[in-house]
Amino acid sequence: MDKPKVQLPFDIWDLVIHLLASGPSAGKSTALSRLGQTCHTLRPLCQRYLFSSVRLRCSAGLWHNKLINILKHSPEVVGYITSLHLDCARPLDGTGCDPTLLYILSRIKRLKHLSLQGYFVKAMTPVLEYLIKLPTLIELTIDYYSTEIPFSLLFHNQNLKILSLLGRRLDMDNQRPHNQLRLREFRSSGLPLSQQVLSSQLDDGTPVMDFSLLERIHLAREDAPYLENILKAGAPCLSEISFTAIDPGVAHGLQAAIPGLKTLRINEGKHKNFCTPIAAIATELEQLSSLLLGRNSIENLFLYFEVEDSDRRSEAWKRLAMNLSKKDAWPALKRVSMKLRGQSRVGWPHRGLQGILDSSFAFLRSAGLLHLEYV
Numbered sequence: 001m002d003k004p005k006v007q008l009p010f011d012i013w014d015l016v017i018h019l020l021a022s023g024p025s026a027g028k029s030t031a032l033s034r035l036g037q038t039c040h041t042l043r044p045l046c047q048r049y050l051f052s053s054v055r056l057r058c059s060a061g062l063w064h065n066k067l068i069n070i071l072k073h074s075p076e077v078v079g080y081i082t083s084l085h086l087d088c089a090r091p092l093d094g095t096g097c098d099p100t101l102l103y104i105l106s107r108i109k110r111l112k113h114l115s116l117q118g119y120f121v122k123a124m125t126p127v128l129e130y131l132i133k134l135p136t137l138i139e140l141t142i143d144y145y146s147t148e149i150p151f152s153l154l155f156h157n158q159n160l161k162i163l164s165l166l167g168r169r170l171d172m173d174n175q176r177p178h179n180q181l182r183l184r185e186f187r188s189s190g191l192p193l194s195q196q197v198l199s200s201q202l203d204d205g206t207p208v209m210d211f212s213l214l215e216r217i218h219l220a221r222e223d224a225p226y227l228e229n230i231l232k233a234g235a236p237c238l239s240e241i242s243f244t245a246i247d248p249g250v251a252h253g254l255q256a257a258i259p260g261l262k263t264l265r266i267n268e269g270k271h272k273n274f275c276t277p278i279a280a281i282a283t284e285l286e287q288l289s290s291l292l293l294g295r296n297s298i299e300n301l302f303l304y305f306e307v308e309d310s311d312r313r314s315e316a317w318k319r320l321a322m323n324l325s326k327k328d329a330w331p332a333l334k335r336v337s338m339k340l341r342g343q344s345r346v347g348w349p350h351r352g353l354q355g356i357l358d359s360s361f362a363f364l365r366s367a368g369l370l371h372l373e374y375v
Helices: 010-021 028-038 043-050 067-073 075-080 099-106 122-133 151-155 192-199 221-233 248-254 278-291 316-325 351-360 362-366
Strands: 053-059 083-088 113-119 139-146 162-165 185-188 216-219 240-243 263-268 300-307 335-342 370-374
Touching (some): 010 028, 043 075, 053 067, 162 192, 185 192, 192 221
Parallel strands (some): 053 083, 083 113, 162 185, 216 240
């Protein structure tokens, strides 16, 4: 008598596929694709992971991504899309609107993450509005320079939790937003679009941004004047602030920081082709720690900046290390992560710089607080 075939329960197969999907990126898609092609029963499980995140790109007015053909001939796959990135280069002669693409996008129901980058023609406005209004959407990234999407549309989705405004503008329609946005995370590029959102109000004068649930905020140098207003308006859940630079506006804004602030990220990379010297960075951090003295609850400090040739042997490194080593200035500090990028890639990192960093930051290293990376 033949032995019965061993059949694994469906949830075990689901776990196996989940482990495959969670593994290293290299070869992951190939493994899932081949498994789905080999076993008809497991195909839906594999497709659920393969098509959960989709990127579609348009160049010279043509949506040439082969995914469109797959989605066209396998419409059930559209139901698995939860993350969508649309990248549309400037269309030619008003093109850039594929009817097949419009149909596919209009069939998406469970979208959680939407990223828009590039230029979108007017014919795409209805489907983009449809996607932004989906009740499942929790994260929206707008990273382009021109679009037909009206500004007030941002405030139609009350479930939105993460908003990144990296582009220049949306169309200024005459509609004033009727609802506030209650975000967990807000990212700004400092361009007029984000400042437009930060300064907009409802009909009764209430700010359109309600920061009472905000946990993380990422602002540019140009947004510094808004930080103090944000904190004074009340952000009791705020635990992380990121800035592209420290300046007096940032430092004074952080004076209003609440005790829950645990993480501060400062990106002092090139700003308008200008690198902030290490001496200025050391001075800015000294001023910041002085302003926060007695109320500094920061545990994680992330610093990223470009190192000029003149910074190689600067005594400012010692000042920076000395300030970060003061327990009264940074009483809660548990980790300092520094990423240094050299302007000249030849011979980077410089020996002289490595030597002065080793001696200056010896205490932080021995205490296990410093993580240093050259990029």
